[in-house]
Amino acid sequence: MVKYPYSWELLVLLTISTTHSPATDLGFLLAKNPSRSQSFNLSFGKAHVFYPQADEDACTAALLLDLDPVGLVRGRSGQDRGTLAQYVNDRPYVASSFLSVAIAQVFGSALNGRSREREELAARAIPLEASLSAVPCRGGLGFLERLFTPLGYEVEAVQLDLDPVFPEWGTSRYYKVRLRGEVRLQDLLTHLYVLLPVLDRDKHYWVGQDELEKLLAKGEGWLSSHPEKQEITRRYLRDLKHLSREALARLADENEPDPDARDDENTAGEDSLEDRVSLNEQRMGAVVAAVRAAGARRVLDVGCGEGRLLKALMGDKELTVVAGADVSTRSLDKAAARLKLERVSERQRERIQLFQASLTYRDARFSGFDAICCVEVIEHVDPERLPALERVLFEFAAPPTVIVTTPNVEYNVRFESLAAGKLRHGDHRFEWSRDQFLAWAKRIAESHGYSVQVSPIGPVDADVGAPTQMAVFSK
Secondary structure, eight states, X not given: OOOOSSOGGGXXXXXXXXXXXXXXXXXXXXXXXXXXXXXEEETTEEEEEEEEEEOSSOEEEEXXXXXXXXXXXXXXXXXXXXXXXXXXXXGXXXXXXXXXXXXXXXXXXXXXXXXXXXXXXXXXXXXXXXXXXXXXXXXXXXXHHXXXXXXXXXXXXXXXXXXXXXXXXXXXXXXXXXXXXEEOHHHHHHHHHHHHHHHHOOOSSOOSHHHHHHHHHHTTTTGGGOTTHHHHHXXXXXXXXXXXXXXXXXXXXXXXXXXXXXXXXXXXXXXXXXXXXXXXXXXXXXXXXXXXXXXXXXXXXXXXXXXXXXXXHHTOTTOSEEXXXXXXXXXXXXHHHHTTTTTSOHHHHHHEEEEEOXXXXXXXXXXXXXXXXXXXXXXXXXXXXXXXXXXXXXXXXXXXXXXXXXXXXXXXXXXXXXXXXXXXXXXXXXXXXXXHHHHHHHHHHHHHTOEEEEEXXXXXXXXXXXXXXXXXXXX
């Protein structure tokens, strides 16, 4: 453990901790040696990195900023030098855009997902905890939680007093924040880099086109499906409407070839393969039957696509709520058209809910359902993102029943028009054999307190099984 010469707890803005074993691998991921403190010159002062704890079981890295408030103003043209606020303010003591810049400059390799000594570990999700000593939050605790909870973090926040010596003065707009999650270090740093200025809304540098490009680059893979993407974009770009409009338009374009890969050409190819065995009809029937057997009244279809299952579920009058979520607004529009929402009765319209969401990010709207259906979705998710999907479904939403279907890759040899070694859909990231799916289902059930029943869907071939396989998780 490195001894720091003064009370660093009062000055540190960010600590990052892990219990991954060996925990000292955090030093390799951050490219900062735990055995010594290091200092870095920044345009606005200095950054110091040291390790209050560096053991095999637990390791903590601390980032301290030493800002020069006078130097920040000195030499700037157009500044009113008589304004006291330029010299006496909260900038040296709070997590703000200064901290974002420090993260990029001091932890640059980790922010970009690189680690020369631990490349494989840098690509893995590990238990991480970030603590921020003072976060200015315009929007309060609710907004803070809406930013980080969908990204899979547990959020703890304590609102700080204006002055602990005078509690009668009330509370401040600052929070002590702790974020916990099993994520890649790159993702944690990226989320902090983007969202800290969003919380503070007081960037210390000019915002222009390059800042828009930076937002889209760092937001790749998560911002387009974040429930608060409009507010994040607006705040990050300092309410500059022309930049916000462009950013949101480009984020919408990113969603257009939706991650669930229901583009017309690929889906048409998959449908033509399966039409011979009326597989989609059998699949919908099996899922609806499983929903009924579970006694569910409120059902959510995640990755609902164009609403085929939703339409089948709407025919069950025992269901009081039928909801569909998809990351693609285009698919949701098609689902609304399939369900003829503009023509159904008011009573029927109250039963159906459609909303945009990503299955790999925690979303409070997934909670409260009796059953969640995940039909022909998981195979469209990159394997490294599957743990996030698993936590969203089975740990955070955790309904009494989860129904998952996916192709059986062994059956592909029975599709004469499918070339050997090819998957059924152009955007499938993988297709599992029966043994692989069963092993996955058993692991999930055991890890999250469910029982599971795996069954075939479609005609069963004696050698290769059925074309689709279904797992029904219950607790």
